[in-house]
Amino acid sequence: MYKLWEDSGFFNPDNLPKVSKQKNFSIIMPPPNANGALHMGHALFVTLQDIMIRYKRMQGYKTLWLPGADHAGFETQVVYQKKLEKEGRSFWEVPKDKLYEEILAFTLENKKHMESQLRQLGASCDWGREKFTLDDDIKKIVYETFKKLYDDNLVYKAERPVNWCTRHQTTLSDLEIKHEERKDKLFYVRYKFENSEDYIVVATTRPETIPADIAIAVNPKSKWNKYVGKKVLNPLTQEAILIISDKRVEISFGTGALKITPYHDALDFEIYKDHPELPASKSVINKFGAIENSGTKLDGLKILPAREKSIEILKFSLDKEPEDYVHQVSICYKCNTLIEPRIMNQWFIKTTEKSKTGSKSLRDLAIDAVKTKKVKFVTKKFEKIFMHWMKNLRDWNISRQIVWGIKIPAWYHEPICIPKKGHEGDVVKCNEIIISMDEPICEFCDAKFIQESDVFDTWFSSGQWPFASLMSTHNKNDFKDFYPTDVMETGWDILFFWIARMIMLGTYKTGKVPFKTVYLHGLVRDKDRQKMSKSKGNVIDPLGVADIYGADAIRMSLVVGTAPGNDPVISEDKIRGYRNFATKIWNATRLITMRGSSTIPEKPNYTNEDKKTLKEFEKFKKTVIKDMDAYRFHEASNKIYHYFWHTFADKILESSKARLQDENKKVKETATAFLIKLLTEQLKLLHPFMPFVTEAIWQELYGGKKILMVEKL
């Protein structure tokens, strides 16, 4: 059946029959990560999007579903790193260039599989327009956006607190860290005044960072305030450090005094920045999470051993017994490694500030888009969650120290200027940084530019996907015709990662929102409401199940009874139930074709009862259409299922048996015509949900002369 559809050319909107006043309808497929097999989550998005696309196509819209594949930067690198480790190879020892080539090959191989799996699930997307996130033309657009942001002063590179994963050796955005409750100790450490036995007490969970302390900040209302301006000795290095006052220090926590370690704590860094009287700060923890340059015996130790060692050294400086302390720590969302807050020179996107030319901040662009209903959420609760998140938005770290991704198109001037011939002695001002796709040439000197080695956060490029993909297909009109797209359908788990970024970047770059409606689905769960995971052994493989019960059965079981935004609950029992339904449709058809007349009159003389039934069906159909238009696919599918089984099969077919085999040819013909008519109408309604069975029956009924996929609904 899929071949029939694909060969028909109707996945391509340019080939669809022209209809007067034809409207366009477009969905950009969230490009699946090309780093593994498709899972139930993919089956879910295929089902929902294919339902919308097939429905609109049958209604005569010029319908585009644009497929893609995502290189999925960090995600794929993590998958590949695991694969190498399984094979006994060391990820870190493979040269970067080679690693990139290997991951590229791995990704392209997965991409091929993925495409065939999408076909098995019935995805009626236009393969001729398929895009890959690493296509050259996509990269070019991503670079252009970056350049525009840079020129608008919305991108900057600076030393800021970032989340560092010591295992993956990269920074992560605030969204890529999880929080976990940990039981630690809270240590009370005395910092003595110079030449005095007097001291100030500071509570800390991280005594190993004491060598990097450059100050003590006290709350102005605390009892320590009288010491502001005086100096105490760092208990591990014996260096004198200043006591400063800052109201960001919580008076109720610990002792109301906070040690300031700018390089190892984000709040400390903020306070440090606002106190110019403080000396330069230093880092004592390296990128592997070990102490270095501390000037103490802690050097060379990893964090936890260093903590123990520091307490051993500080034994006589402890004010009282350490307290048990339960708090939230940040961990890497992939490997659960403790995130080390570090101050690093990184690229950031300003999300809350106006551009140089005074236009709205990215955040305000997105908030306005939603407020003015240019972007609507099918499920209102997600709009609330979205708005709440936008309100608390902070700048976005977009540089990653990984190999698998799009390199940031920034070039750094070599440190030494070599003046061009004839320009010796000129006072030259070479650009230190140039944003460019290709290697720039310095206009003043012969020095070279060295490219930034960091790559973009994948979501920076994915955030541009709707316009980037539409701008780079073979049909030059696609962007004009299909942007803004009609629906963005994806999982709610990437509401912030992706939806928010697409609205910000899409609106910023094109002046138009990337999509009009956001439909978010949930996480597929098993019959006990558990997440599917390999370790739990409750994973249902959609392709494996499709082999047994058919893709239609999976599609139905993912849709029926799952309201938008909710987590679908799926089990083999449920899938089997809808397989039975597919069989029921077959059998019902067989009854009509076997017992009914082989010829049907052009204009059947329906009985009054027939007319009444058809009229009732029309009414029924209208309620289904209403559900479809309101994205209530769970209702629509449920209704058709019931009508077919319990009205059509159980009542209408049962009561028509006698007529079907009536000796009077006319009676028989009319009955057959009536039942075929009713069956046909139902097949149309069912097609978006169960495309394979319905099309197969259609082909039998109409002898290959028409394709149900493009029948008028």
Added chain:
RNA sequence: GGGCACUUAGCUCAGUGGUAGAGCGCCUCGCUUACAUCGAGGAGGUCGUGGGUUCGAUCCCCUCAGUGCCCACCA
């Protein structure tokens, strides 16, 4: 600490301002020439608690109690 939800039949979930629905499970009967991957019939719910609005609430508003999720720089 902030936010968003949820609480409906044994289980998983839909749904509506006007005497409650599905799938699966359960019980009884039926191998009737489309289908036992089936058919006919049935048991089973005071729609979490307490208030309010209303002629009328499971559905709207408030309270409380559970449950889940998201966000978050009290060291």
